[in-house]
Amino acid sequence: MRVTPQHYRVAFGFTSAARTIQLPLLDFLTGQKRRCFAERNQSSVPPRMVVGRVEKGRSMRNSFDYIIVGAGSAGCTLAYRLSENPDVNVLILEAGGWDYNPWIHIPLGWPRLLLNRMNDWMYFSEPEPGVGGRPIECARGKVVGGSSSINAMAYVRGHRGDYDRWAAKGLDEWSYAHVLPYFRRQESWEHGVSEFRGGDGPLSTRFSRYADPLSEMFIAAGRSAGYDYTPDYNGKQQEGFGQWQATIRNGRRCSAAVAYLRPALKRNNLTLIINALTTRLVTQGNRVTGVEYIRAGVKRSAAAENEVILCGGVINSPHLLNLSGIGDPDDLRSLDIDVKVPLRGVGKNLQDHLSAAVTYLRKEPGPLHKNMRLDRIASELGNAYFFGKGIATDLPSGGMAFLKSNPDEKLPDVQLIPISAPMTAAPYLAPFRKSYDDGFAIRAAVLRPESRGYVRLKTADPTQAPMIVQNFLATDKDRRAMRAAVRIARDVGRQKPLESLIAKELAPTANAYSDADIDAHVDATGISVHHPLGTCKMGHASDPTAVVTPDLHVIGIERLRVVDASVMPDLIGGNINAPVIMIAEKAADMIQGRAPLAPARV
Ligand SMILES: Cc1cc2nc3c(=O)[nH]c(=O)nc-3n(C[C@H](O)[C@H](O)[C@H](O)COP(=O)(O)OP(=O)(O)OC[C@H]3O[C@@H](n4cnc5c(N)ncnc54)[C@H](O)[C@@H]3O)c2cc1C
Secondary structure: OOOOOOHHHHHHOOOOOHHHOOOOOOHHOOOOOOHHHHHHHHOOOOHHHOOOOOOOOOOOOOEEEEEEEEOOOHHHHHHHHHOEEEEEEEEEEOOEEEEOHHHHOOOHHHHHHHHHHOOOOEEEEEEEHHHHEEEEOOEEEEEOHHHHHHHOOEEEOHHHHHHHHOOOOOOOOHHHHHHHHHHHHHHHEOOOOOOOOOOOOOOOEOOOOOOOHHHHHHHHHHHHHOEEEEEOOOOOOOHHHHHHOEEOOOOOOOHHHHHHHHHHHHOOOOEEEOOOOEEEEEEEEEEEEEEEEEEEEEEEEEEEEEEEOOOOOHHHHHHHHHHOOEOOOOHHHOOOOOOOEEEOOOOOOOOOOEEEEEEEEOOOOOOHHHHHEEEEEEEEHHHHHHHOOHHHHHHOOEEEEEOOOOOOOOOOOOOEEOOOOOOOOEEEEEEEEEOOOOEEEEEEEEEOOOOOOOEEEEOOOOOOOEEEEOOOOOOHHHHHHHHHHHHHHHHHOOOOHHHOOEEEEEEEEOOOOOOOHHHHHHHHHHHEOOOOOOOEEOOOOOOOOOOOOOEEEEOOEEEEEEOOEEEEEEOOOOOOOHHHHHHHHHHHHHHHOOOOOOOOOO
């Protein structure tokens, strides 16, 4: 069976019922005050074109100490930390617009964002031979908050061994002991501060409150299958079955824009310009001195006295480097781009988590099913949006597991994500629309694949998307790991506690046991878990595949750094929003020449 946007649609399907909720009231609802450059300056520019802060009584300046390209997870974090110093001026340029879309803020709205590709760059990979020759959707947020405004809100840091592996590769300052203080600094964990968790950071984190017996039964099934339980997979022990943690505050998404950017915009030394596509770095000799960008069809430029920091994400940061003549000289010359810095690693080393789901029909409908009746779900969406209460303030998923596919693995190499909504879920209302058969899925992801893809320019036109090749399941080891992951999910589904909720397995179908059967299922339905990284890999200048140094300077050129998912050298065992924010938190200290936080002793 092929998973298409239509499948997502029916899996989570919300129709026009809640489409009527619009966002002129957003500022009121979220208690945010957003002032608009255009309004404040009585300009004729429409308010949504340029939003931001400028120094009072002055026209908008064109020279800044720091220019940040991209207001995503990393960019918002950096904007907040750099502008804490009132003596520096910071400009942040964002290609997308404001996050007015209500589906961004209602946690249950996430599937709708994804299936309709809202606030998204609309990227797809090239046809992927490893997954049946299908182009794979590669969603990336194009809006303030970037991908943190359209992600599934899971708060996961990865395994401590991931960062110790980075350190063992020579990135000493990125060991677990070195990064843990920055994970703690980023968050406000609902259960308060501890040696692992933060208590007063900008990003609100909490356990899922989605109430469904399935969540408990999933964890019980894991234990019955012989796996551990972990009370906090972001704490002492990642491995095992535990409760889903989410970046949700007061019943609404806590994106990087909500957590970091909006509070920072209260400061007069931070300027945000939205709908501004950065097209090129401006250089003088071997130094980056600013950027060019297009806004409202007009080419503009801004100068950076100290540094330009690229936070455009895993696809766009290498894209912008390439457009500026930094990259593989052969690729650049083939498009008649002058080579400024030959750096073969730019755009290479692309890695992502691939997943496949085992799906089930429930014996009895779950709690979301009851609430999907059209009148109820409309009221629940309103309840979540206006008051931050009710079933729509969470994703229908309460559990999570990090497991070893075999005891020889050093770290958990499989992630299980239960999703309590069926493929046929949609609002219903008799006699107009029949209700659906309720079900759920266990999605299994391979955490540290060997396969590597790339991002490469297709044309020198900055408004055109680059070529994305993921190379999913290009190695036998990855293929075997994927089979093992699906088998683990099925094994969990067959345990007594879950058995009591399951009427039957729908896919891959109960009798499909062979490697060929599972491969066919993955070929037809495998999708990205949306954690691509690695295209501007961090490493030492002696590493020919490295793009940035351990302090995130682009190799071979001055006053330019990359700070986003692209610098991660390899995949960590989990979702990557929290690690990207951690990287930006740490980068902020590096950029300002501050002593790093003292390494943790845990
Ligand atoms: C559908 C989906 C679900 C996900 N689910 C989860 C999850 O549940 N948990 C989790 O931890 N992670 C999840 N992730 C991954 C995580 O959100 C991202 O890895 C992370 O947000 C990436 O941060 P970033 O700063 O590298 O890039 P982004 O957050 O993508 O930010 C890049 C920003 O730069 C802007 N930009 C790009 N190019 C330019 C340019 N030329 N000029 C100006 N602006 C530009 C973009 O518009 C964007 O706002 C998910 C991602 C997606 C897409």
